[in-house]
Amino acid sequence: MDGPIGKDRVMDLVTIDDVRAAAKRIEGVAVRTPLLPCRWADGLWLKPENLQPIGAFKIRGAVNAVGALSDEQAAAGVITHSSGNHGQALAFAAAARGIPVTIVVPNVAPQVKVDAMRELGAQVLLVPPSERLTMTEKLAAESGMTMIPPFDHHDVIAGQGTTGCEILADLPDVQAVLVPIGGGGLASGVAVAIKETNPAVQVIGVEPELAADAAESLRAGRLVRWTDEQRYRTSADGVRTNICERTFAHLKKYLDGVVTVSEEEITAAIGVLARKAHLVAEPSGALTTAAHLCHRAELPTGSVVAVVSGGNIEPAALLAALA
Amino acid sequence: MDGPIGKDRVMDLVTIDDVRAAAKRIEGVAVRTPLLPCRWADGLWLKPENLQPIGAFKIRGAVNAVGALSDEQAAAGVITHSSGNHGQALAFAAAARGIPVTIVVPNVAPQVKVDAMRELGAQVLLVPPSERLTMTEKLAAESGMTMIPPFDHHDVIAGQGTTGCEILADLPDVQAVLVPIGGGGLASGVAVAIKETNPAVQVIGVEPELAADAAESLRAGRLVRWTDEQRYRTSADGVRTNICERTFAHLKKYLDGVVTVSEEEITAAIGVLARKAHLVAEPSGALTTAAHLCHRAELPTGSVVAVVSGGNIEPAALLAALA
Structure with a gap:
């Protein structure tokens, strides 16, 4: 899937067959999360991806991308430059194979994240932040390691899409699926899986008001990038990334809309998820629940699934949301 | 199943066929919880029953007991005297049918619990604490409602046992299953399900040191009751109950042992479950994780499943465990 043809495939959209192949690859490695009905919110069901082994959906894309490598490619190893959930997910996926x-990793990353990746068996290379991308590309070129980026990658998107297949299998009459948008890998994959199976189901992205580059891009009909300064205002660290051309192409074709939520709504949703659903969500993971609780009128009536994408929240932030 | 022959069946133990029948009855009503592998604890898997609709495994027993009623019995309704998780579970099960x-409910119960049961459509009758049991029996006799107690009931135990069937289906090579003991319904049902399917798997109960009546009863070979004053010392409000003759008979036949944990170990486990497993557990729900984290040497090596029985914790207690 990689190699010389990789770049030409930028605009080849992920297909439902790609997602179904991914579902086979992740079986027994990713957790088959259930749907949780919520008595406390009209029509709401939760898809708790915070229960995955590394605490986020990212494991689906990483396991699929690693699983799709040939034996020869696999033997040379994989590399990425994420210090967040994707870095841990790739380390986990590589260990599994x-x-x-x-x-x-930038040499300013918290030690706890570096330790987590080392515990998973990863070789962690600390570099100045400005050299992170160039160093990764240089190493990949020199060593033959395959670069697996967090979302701008066909097989990663296909892997995240398995979330959508599971939702349809468990709740065939779902009316809408809410999915957070950061780089757009999860939203792209889920949208393909849902709309190519049942176009009547609405797939709606959720972004913080303070990092709403996908909403603006879809309104404008072209990729609009927000600055780091703009995006880093949100507490939802998992979605501070801009979408890319590849994910924008998927979202433009498949997404039914985007709802934006305020910082206060995100914090309130973290508290509700802990108290009423007994789930610890990170701010990005609480976006979709915030949309349902505070923007119900903007959503279809009937059964709505909110993807709780991750649970890796700082203890202090969790305490603040519960207080 | 009730009526005149009810009392004669006290010592008829629940069978694996009873549990399998229960599994069919609860399908689509109770959540099919997954097993969650824990990278952070040697060989540990969690069975997150705190994710059930009312926040606890109790829904399994209640749905099975209500489902086992004849149409005539069902039409007359059901009654119980629990203001805790079982009361909510029975209200949920009755609404489902x-x-x-x-x-x-004793007229000293917190308003929030009364409201929760009323929201589920239950008729809540407030009485002085001392009259709770007699009033329930009087009403049942007068009205024809079937009394469904929280654990001293064949079908309730069979329903709780479905947890064990799911564990074996998901992890056939499990070495031990840890299950909290309060009244003993969950432990009895799970022990039947596991030992009648694969006797090589150890089933181990967990109690707070401060409410260890089952451990003492099993050592003594006879039912030993602890006083309210003794049992109410533990923070684990879900397991402050003594076991009964019926559950003792199951535990004596099937259980491999009991591990007791301290209050400090319970609080620490609540914190670990929130931070590392992204699950909110009530003190009783954290007992089994506490046993694994602090008493590993007393348990079999290899894969161990800890049943996280519930998540209905007071916000202040959760904050204290996280601080």
Whole structure:
């Protein structure tokens, strides 16, 4: 899937067959999360991806991308430059296949994240923040390691889409699926899986008001990038990324709309998820629940599934949301 | 199943066929919870029953007991005297079958619990604490409602046992299953399900040191009751009950042992479950994780499943455990 044809495939959209192949690859490695009905919110069901082994849906894309490698590619190992959930997910996926993995991390990253990746068997390379991307590309070129980015990658998107297949299998009469948008990998994959199976189901993205580049891009009909300064205002650290051309192409074709939520709504949703659903969600993971609780009128009536994308929240932030 | 022969069946133990029949009855009503592997604890898997609709495994027993009623019995409704998780579970089960339900509650119970049962459609009857049991029996006799107690009931135990069937289906090579013991319904049902399917799997109960009546009863070979004063010392409000003759008979036959944990170990486990597993557990729900984290040497090596029985914790207690 990679190699010389990789770049030409930028605009080849992920297909439902790609997602179904991914579902086979992740079976027994990712957790088959259930749908949780919520008595406390009209028509709401939760898809708790915060219960995945590394605490986020990212494991689906990473396991699929690693699983799709040829034996020869796999033997050379994989590399990425994420210090967040994707870095841990790739380390986990590589360990599951028993292949080498290198994570290039800015030397300002919290020690706890570096330790988590090392515990998973990753070789962690600390570099100045400005050199992270170039160093990763240089290493990949020199060593033959395959670069697996967090969302701008066909097989990663297909892997995240497995979330959508499971939702349809468990709740065939769902009316809408809410999915957070950061880089757009999860939203792209889920939208393909849902709309190519049942176009009547609405797929709606959720962004913080303070990092709403996908909403603006879809309104404008072209990719609009927000600055780091703008995006880093949100507490939802998992969705501070801009979408890319590849994910924008999927969202433009498949997404039914985007709802934006305020910081206060995100914090309130973290508290509700803990108290009423007994789930610890990170701010990005609480976006979709915030949309349902505070923007019900903007959503279809009937059964709505909110994807709780991750649970890796700082203890202090969780305490603040519960207080 | 009730009526005149009820009392004669006290010592008829629940069978694996009873549990399998229960599994069919609860399908689509109770959540099919997954097993969650824990990278952060050697060999540990969690069975998150705190994700059930009313926040606890109790829904399994209640739905099975209500489902086992004849149409005639069902039409007359059900009654119980629990103001805790079982009361909510029975209200939920009755609503699912569309039959009347009365919960007799001491007039000192927190308003929030009364409201929760009323929201589920239950008729809540407030009585002085001392009259709770007699009033329930009087009402049942007068009205024809079937009394469904929280654990001293064949079908309730069979329903709780479905947890064990799911564990074996998802992890056939499990070495041990840890289950909290309060009244003993969950432990009895799970022990039947596991030991009658694969006797090589150890089933181990967990109690607070401060409410260890089952451990003492099993050592003594006879039912030993602890006083209210003794049992109410533990923070684990879900397991402050003594076991009964019926559950003792199951535990004596099937249980491999009991581990007791301290209050400090319970509080620490609540914190670990929130931070590392992204699950909110009540103190009783954290007992089994506490046993694994602090008493690993007393348990079999290899894969161990800890049943996280519930998540209905007071916000202040959760904050204290996280601080």
